[in-house]
Amino acid sequence: MQSSDPLCNILYVDLTRKRFRVEQRQDLFDRYLGGAGVAAQLLLQSCPEGCDPLGPDNPIVFAVGPLTGLFPLASKTVAMFKSPHTGNLGESHCGGRSAIAIRMAGYGAIVIEGRSEIPVYLAIHGREVHFRDASTLWGMSSSLTAGHIIREREPGSGLRTIMRIGLAGEKMVTYSCVAAETYRHFGRLGLGAVFGSKNLKAIVVSGKRSLPVADNRAYRSVYKGIHQAATSSEVMKKYHDLGTAQNVLPLNKLSGFPTRNLLETKFEAAQEISGEAYAEKYLGRRLACSHCPVACIHIAALREPHEAEPYFYKTSMISYDYEPIYAMGSMLGVGDPEGLLRLLDRAEVLGLDLMTTGPVLSWATEAQEKGLISKKDTGGLSLSWGDWKTYLEATQRIVEQPNDFFAALARGVDHASSIYGGEEFALALGGNEMPGYHTGPAAHVGCLMGARHSHLDNAGYSVDQKVLIKGELSPEALGDALLEEESWRQILSSIVICFFAREIYDVDTVLDCLKAAGFDLDAERLLQIGRDIHREKFRFKMREGFTFEGLRIPERILKTTAPATGLSEEYIRAALDHVRKALI
């Protein structure tokens, strides 16, 4: 990288002592590019082995990449921490204005350590770092209000990110999220709880600076090509028109749309909660992350009458995507589009990860149906498919944790089922609740082997749909295909390219961009960096006690028929064993 690039600056903030310092680590960025690659190293260095994820020793690492601020769609911030949800590698990606703001403030990474005595929020404006008293914001019922207040108090409008937690993070629900700019999230694996454990309500970052490039002419021409591709490609147009919610109908048609805790794979009300239906009836606005021309963020406008007063309405702007529609919709049998929006809104207000909350509630519903839990446990609630009003209340109780049962739900289905039973239908893979794909074996192998147990680690669901539906693949060949994809995705998440743009950012384009940013690499070296980063993540995972053999395969995913056949425990275990040998 170029030595004049501020990317090499790493800001360390110590919440305990209220001190900060900057270290220059060009070596790290030269070797691992940025994003996930650099964050993994900073985590390995800053996180003591075996530390309590909710203790002061667990660091929070944010990292951006060399293309951020220079090229479109390099718009993600990678967060790394030890996950309070899985007790292992926590990694979560978020867009919004977060990446641009960190880069424009003059940093490649931010590491937050320690724990504040009192609630604080951090204000990072360029080189200035302020610790602001957030006692008054703590305990607020809505994370949106906390966001409004910080927005009015801090400078940098248009040039800043405001990353904040809700009550769920304060109460350390292990799957609470951190929201940026209201509608984008570090959703998975519980970063919100880590914020909460540190008494950290929010972080504001802003800045406005210049960035060096190695060759102006080449830079401009590569830029133009990518901008053109991003604004004219069919794939990107789909993301703009309907957003990720476009996937509802195709997956439902395929019978791969998990419904009612995966008792079924086709939802009779899919049409009502489809991307098409929401776009036609509720779409109120589209938004983009900074420096992304696509604008895939879809916001529904929900107009509700006040119960007590005639002609008095409240309009809520609620973001929707495929995964939330699956998790709080089909998975709970909720086919009422307005009821579903209210559930999404409640989770947003509380700061919960929707993708986890859905499978937690669907497990609880089935457990209650089967008599594993009683009305006494639920405090009088009868959870039943489609009853979104009861789910609204249950969502609130997961955060408030009025009794042992809801306190157990606040730690996810692995934990809750270890107490109440029902492991066979507790839908978590690697400790992380399953995403909205029951397409075949590859989807589930992908989540189990993935470094963060996310469907985005290696997109197994895509292998199901493109390969396994049509033919067979040996478990070893599947393992290899997913390993290759996952190591390539380490590159994309290290230069923090949005995965939606993965078809635009092929190897040659990535090399051209990196060259303009001052990295002279060839394809072989680039792919090797991807494999190295993947291994480094597993170095952390193994250090913290991860084993492939210890992965639990919920019986339900084996029993419910998927469009791609071949789902068996032996097949999955064989693929995982192959991956283990290749990685370790």
Add this chain to the structure above:
Amino acid sequence: MKRLSVVDAERCVGCQCCMFACSRRTNSHGLSESCIGVRSSGGVEHGFTVVTCRVCEDPPCVRACPMDALARTEKRGIHLTEEKCTGCGSCVDACVVGAVFWNSEINKPMICIQCGFCVDFCPHGVLYMKERKAAGHAK
């Protein structure tokens, strides 16, 4: 004169590609030299405000400059003579729409020169160059 205009701010998705384009034009990449601003209108859910220079007939920024460093031109908007500018910031305070941006790396104002480079990088038809009368009252 042809002037940069905001056709319909409701179409703006807040991608800020125009801001980055503006900086690219000067070969100082990033945002420090950007002369256009996109910010939310009180939260992204309420949409965006796109701030551009209106090239006023009698520009308050020009009047406010104690050093005579700013001048209104017929073709290139408001022109800054850098050698004259002391970086006092009076021009920033004088512009009620906030179209005088600030480059804190060199401590100078950044004002749109009406080149239209950003228009090509607005994917949603918010910006265009249009023949318009100057804004504000004539002297």
